[in-house]
Amino acid sequence: MPSAECLRRGRPLPRFASESHCLASHLPVSIRPMSESRFRERLETEFRARREKNPRYSLRAFAAFLGVDHSTLSQILRGVRRPPVRAVRAWGRKLGMGPEEVAVYIAAGHLADPSSSERMEQLRHWTAEAMAVISDRAHWRILEFSRMPGFTPDCRRIAAELSLSVDEINLALGRLLRLRLLELNQPGKWKALIGPGTGEPEFRKLALKRVQQMAAEDHVRFVGGR
Amino acid sequence: MGDPVVQFQIISKAPEETAKFYSSLFGWRVSANNPLGYRQILTGTADGIQGGIWPAPPQSPNFVQLFMAVDDVKACIAKAEKLGAKLVIPATVLPEGDEMAVMHDPQGMSFALWRRKVSI
Numbered sequence: 001m002p003s004a005e006c007l008r009r010g011r012p013l014p015r016f017a018s019e020s021h022c023l024a025s026h027l028p029v030s031i032r033p034m035s036e037s038r039f040r041e042r043l044e045t046e047f048r049a050r051r052e053k054n055p056r057y058s059l060r061a062f063a064a065f066l067g068v069d070h071s072t073l074s075q076i077l078r079g080v081r082r083p084p085v086r087a088v089r090a091w092g093r094k095l096g097m098g099p100e101e102v103a104v105y106i107a108a109g110h111l112a113d114p115s116s117s118e119r120m121e122q123l124r125h126w127t128a129e130a131m132a133v134i135s136d137r138a139h140w141r142i143l144e145f146s147r148m149p150g151f152t153p154d155c156r157r158i159a160a161e162l163s164l165s166v167d168e169i170n171l172a173l174g175r176l177l178r179l180r181l182l183e184l185n186q187p188g189k190w191k192a193l194i195g196p197g198t199g200e201p202e203f204r205k206l207a208l209k210r211v212q213q214m215a216a217e218d219h220v221r222f223v224g225g226r
Numbered sequence: 227m228g229d230p231v232v233q234f235q236i237i238s239k240a241p242e243e244t245a246k247f248y249s250s251l252f253g254w255r256v257s258a259n260n261p262l263g264y265r266q267i268l269t270g271t272a273d274g275i276q277g278g279i280w281p282a283p284p285q286s287p288n289f290v291q292l293f294m295a296v297d298d299v300k301a302c303i304a305k306a307e308k309l310g311a312k313l314v315i316p317a318t319v320l321p322e323g324d325e326m327a328v329m330h331d332p333q334g335m336s337f338a339l340w341r342r343k344v345s346i
Contacts, residue, residue: 124285125285125286127285128283128284128285129283129285132283132284152261153261153321154261154321155261155262155263155321156261156263159263166258166263167241167242167263167281169263170262170263170264170280170281171281171283174280174281174283174315175283177315177316177318178314178315180316183316183318184318184319184320185317185318185319186319187319187320187321187322187323187343188321189319
């Protein structure tokens with residue numbers, strides 16, 4: 001079910017919208033998967049239902065029923081304010097929810113909404129890529145190795161030469177390919193994409209710049225990044 | 227001709243433990259005796275597809291990727307990009323001559339394109 005808040009603010013719907021619908025079919029109707037706005041939606045639904053029964057039912061009357069100032073309730077319904085946990089507990093009880101159901105709404109209020117956790121995931125990814133490429137020398141050494149005469153593209157040999165495990169080499173190899181710092185375009189040929197005279201300090205700068213560029217395409221900016 | 231799913235790949239933070247677990251459970255054979263040191267999974271039957279295990283970067287979750295065989299990896303990348311996919315690893319020729327690319331579909335799920343080495 002689309003979040004009313006997303007529709008109102010014209011934001012793209014969270015990706016989980018359709019998944020939560022699927023999940024909902026396995027859960028009791030009253031305990032759907034939730035985001036922070038779900039309790040607000042529940043209040044809206046309840047208020048709408050009361051108005052349908054009695055068109056003269058006002059927001060003031062609903063606020064009085066819940067035991068809250070009507071302007072506070074109005075702010076909560078507009079998404080300007082978050083309902084405090086004690087209010088979720090007290091209002092939930094007044095609306096006939098059991099303690100387990102209230103606990104789910106409270107827990108959901110502590111979860112980041114899907115779009116912000118997705119952004120956090122991207123930030124985590126690009127920070128980890130940047131950290132790996134500047135702190136793990138395997139990247140540089142693989143490139144250096146690939147430029148040596150008589151180079152054989154055999155990760156087991158590279159690992160033995162560099163006293164690293166094959167997994168460590170393959171992790172760095174995957175990263176070099178993802179960051180377009182290495183190209184494998186014909187059998188047996190590895191091409192370092194860093195310019196022939198590039199040394200290790202320049203490589204680190206270049207690699208970091210590449211991470212920043214790719215992160216920027218994902219709308220992730222590091223502090224100090226341009 | 228269709229583009230069949232030809233391989234599954236487990237991306238694992240602990241590839242050796244993953245290999246041990248699935249070999250013990252299903253009797254699969256895992257061999258890394260190839261230039262990439264790639265852990266190939268041989269299920270021991272011609273039914274279904276074979277697989278492999280690749281190390282996961284520290285920031286990545288453990289997950290499974292499917293490999294689809296295509297006639298032209300670069301053409302398929304271009305088509306996938308038009309459909310909203312994102313290129314992660316460009317067309318890459320592996321040490322033994324197979325060609326591969328990794329992409330994210332529009333939902334962010336990882337999948338790979340694969341073309342077996344062409345014998346001349």
